[in-house]
Amino acid sequence: MIKIVKYILLDILRNKIVLAYTLFLLAISFTVFSLEDSVQKGLLSLLNLILFIVPLVSIIFSTIYIYNSSEFIELLLSQPIKRRSIWLSLFIGLASALSISFLIGAGIPVMLYCTSATGLMMVLMGVLISIIFVSIAMLATVKTRDKAKGIGIAIMLWLYFSLVFDGLVLFLLFQFADYPLEKPMIAITALNPLDLGRIMILLKMDVSALMGYTGAIFKDFFGTQKGFVVSIFIMLLWICLPLFYSLRKFNRKDL
């Protein structure tokens, strides 16, 4: 299995897209920190990067990579190797490549300019979000055989998590404005890893505003040690569940 992971990692590095992604992240992070007059504003721009570009690149790159290596997968399957280890090594290869490039691309500038709790939380959330979207991409690819359709699904999923979901939440909030929605809102955020990551970062960044009445409820939940552990656990679930389902599907798939 380690051999396959090594091979996949080398293959990903050789195809240079991940390298370009790393350089792109590095360039953006450095510009953002040196252009803005305060570190806080730099972090804010970086937050948009994490919520927008990181999931997009993760999901699209992983989808395309898996479709392109379908022949390689078939070749491996003809060898006496378990399907499980092939699929997991694919995941590990993709997830580690993308997290490493995020760590280099955004982690290094954050460490250089702003080694605060906010910065560290941002790097942690960025890595988790990268991995989560690799896992979601694997579920999307295993569902359909058609490459165009698969990539379409991946884009739709990204759009859903980054835009449509929040729109729905806003709609619900105004439809049910007469009801106390603070606590259900905490549960609803668990349904979107991007929201969860964003709130974890906000608790470090906009703590003054979040201490308002409803904010205090979020702070009481997410801001505590227990809330932090629960949030990380939910994000890990977001990695494991799609991966687990895709693995089950892959095991039974007729290739």
Next chain:
Amino acid sequence: MKAIILILCSCFCLSAIAQCTTIHVGKLQAVSTITDGVMKAGNNDTIIVEQGTYHEKNLVIAKPVVLLGINHPVLDGEHKYEPVSIKADGVVFDGFKVCNSAISSIVDYGGIKIYNRRYVTISNNILEDCFFGIYSQNCLGCIIKGNKLIARQAQEQQSGNGIHCWKCDSMQIIANTITGHRDGIYFEFVTNSIIWRNISTKNMRYGLHFMFSNSDTYAANVFENNGAGVAVMFSHHVKMFHNYFKENWGDAAYGILLKEISDSYIDGNKFEKNTSGIFIEGASRIEMYNNSFKDNGWGLKIQASCMDIVLKNNNFIGNTFDVGTNGSLVLNTFTHNYWDKYEGYDLNRNKTGDVPYRPVSMFSMVVEKNPPAMILFRSLITVLMDKSEKVIPSLTPENLRDDHPLMKPLQL
């Protein structure tokens, strides 16, 4: 002849001085209790109290005397009595440690209480675990200076105010430190007074509570981490200069809450890390110059019920929302402020931006209407909404804008 008059005069003077005696009170002195000392003393005498603990029950000072404590002698109220009651004009009470006053919900027991008197000075005392700290009712021209007040009650009902002034005039509250009381400093019906260089932190309710008190000034005070910040209500001609409002957190906590205030000045203050820097309601004719709003949730919450409020030359840096409001009516003026969120340009190089800045964001209006929406803050959809709102304002008040936003922050 002249020489004889001079000698006679100096004799008179000397005898006048000699009439004021100094009485020493202490364990090893002839007089061992302060009550005895006060009884033996004549008007304008000095009583020097040596170190030690004194159980005087309720010490009543009904003569104009000077009481000086050496190394903070302790006056213990044993949770049953009011330790010190001052019932004479011109008393000086300096350098004591007063602790454990009685607690009651019927009588306002103070650590040191001044009853209807003039020109009393309370200075350099330490007050620990008193119900009310220094209480003055119906007083004139008193000085409360350099005292340190600490209370440790857990409940608001069990605790009184640190420095409490009711129906007073020309008071000077200077350089006191107040912690753990209900309100740090409380003013009701107090006029022409000054609150200067005090530090009021971690009080249960307000750092400073100000009601029906006109023509007062508070300057260079620090209000930090109080339950609900500072409240200034129903007063006019109040001047607030160079105060520091910091870390007042909670939905009902404000750096300053201004309610029904008119003809006042807010100048050179610093608001840092509060949920709301200033909350203004029903106020009119207030001038706010040279204030700095930094890292607050809301820099300024200004309700539509305010009018003729002028904000000029203020810095707004790192606030989550610069300005929040609840309606579309704007009768106030915003001009020449620095806003770090301003994205305009300055083509004619006059140091002010060429396009107006609208400090109220769409999302702050959404949160005002529907507080749980805060959970969507900084998500992609709200960023898009804010951007589109900037191009075509629909929800945000059109007239709430700074026509001359500064390009560089002011040195404040």
